[in-house]
Amino acid sequence: MTRVLVIDDEPQILRALRINLSVRGYEVTTASSGGAALRAAAERHPEVIVLDLGLPDMDGIEVLAGLRGWSSAPVIVLSARTDSADKVAALDAGADDYVTKPFGMDEFLARLRAAVRRGAAAPDTADPVVVTDSFTVDLAAKKVTKGDAEVHLTPTEWGMLEMLVRNKGKLVGQKELLREVWGPAYATETHYLRVYLAQLRRKLEDDPSTPRHLITEAGMGYRFQE
């Protein structure tokens, strides 16, 4: 669910955008003044921002500058002004796109999608890798390394490890694990857990008999610790 922050002071535009975006599965927050916009952006961390330049309390360019101080979320500027000077000013102040009113909803939505797509690609450079002192888990590549050798895991082993690592630090109940990895029908086959946990420890822990990262909490479940 993509979070969008819409900043505009005209109620009818706000309403039209809110409806159109909500229908398409966006999570919409709105603000009708510059100050409220900056507060909302700080609170909600929207993935994309739609900014109307004609605000009552402050210049749109100032809002943009305020956002760019700490956020790199893509900003699409809306404006009634078609002056090329205005466009240049907004784009150079950090806007990612500039749409003049009145605008077609189809085109606007396409530009929004483009902005979101690009925004999503940017901070993606770092793989979600989890490191411990005895092994490394790459959740995106589904790869596990110990020392510098790659460790081969079976689908079930990986399923358990993934579930535990995604909830690192937290306790994962036995039933949740079984439901996630084997399916709802196996919620009582706690024996499987013991077999596969042992297997994972043998493959990953330095000393499998005294596990330091794949911890069992007797009677409750298991926990992954970095």
Place this chain on the structure above:
Amino acid sequence: MTRVLVIDDEPQILRALRINLSVRGYEVTTASSGGAALRAAAERHPEVIVLDLGLPDMDGIEVLAGLRGWSSAPVIVLSARTDSADKVAALDAGADDYVTKPFGMDEFLARLRAAVRRGAAAPDTADPVVVTDSFTVDLAAKKVTKGDAEVHLTPTEWGMLEMLVRNKGKLVGQKELLREVWGPAYATETHYLRVYLAQLRRKLEDDPSTPRHLITEAGMGYRFQE
């Protein structure tokens, strides 16, 4: 010095852009056909691409798709068409901006700066040519070489190889592969994978029976390793 690739078939526009961009310190490469454009993009690694949709040899959208296969450089589309449908199509095909002709040079340059700025945040690490010790894959030219001889691949073989190489190092699930290459309806025909993987290995691996680059992870999927 920012590298820009300008793709257009109208000499006067090409000339105008070349002059304007050069004066402002950009390093300009030009191409006047889709094929030349893809080659130039693969060679020069431009940081931003300006693409006119009206090309003589292929549809602009196809050029865009060809670029997006391996490059994440921002693309600004130029077009004489103002139809919202055209804009939507281009933006959804991976364009970052859409400027209709005739356009103001100031605005265009501002949009270019915005695109470059954003592109700089997401460094383009993707190399269209992937090399292993037994074969070479050129994602831009859709060509595979082994030793110094070109290897002929069927469309299906190429589809699989491309998908795997694009996700190099990562594990690609069987369903994802089938969906991408054969379509959503074939998500369970896992047998195809075995047949075609064997074929690819026979054509590419030095010792097809002990593959070193096209690895299978039993029960999960396949992985390409350099």
Place this chain on the structure above:
DNA sequence: CGGGGGCGTCAAGATCCCGTAAAGCGGCCC
């Protein structure tokens, strides 16, 4: 002190998955 529940370990059989070869089939080009 004895019993029981929960846990870890091991190993063997059943099951599923993979690699390989080869044949059938349809489309395309000459």
Place this chain on the structure above:
DNA sequence: GGGCCGCTTTACGGGATCTTGACGCCCCCG
């Protein structure tokens, strides 16, 4: 119309993986 090419389908041996049962340990509790 014939031949070639690529896609689909079948069959089967071998290997990887999952399941299952047996056993011993530890800790808590009666």
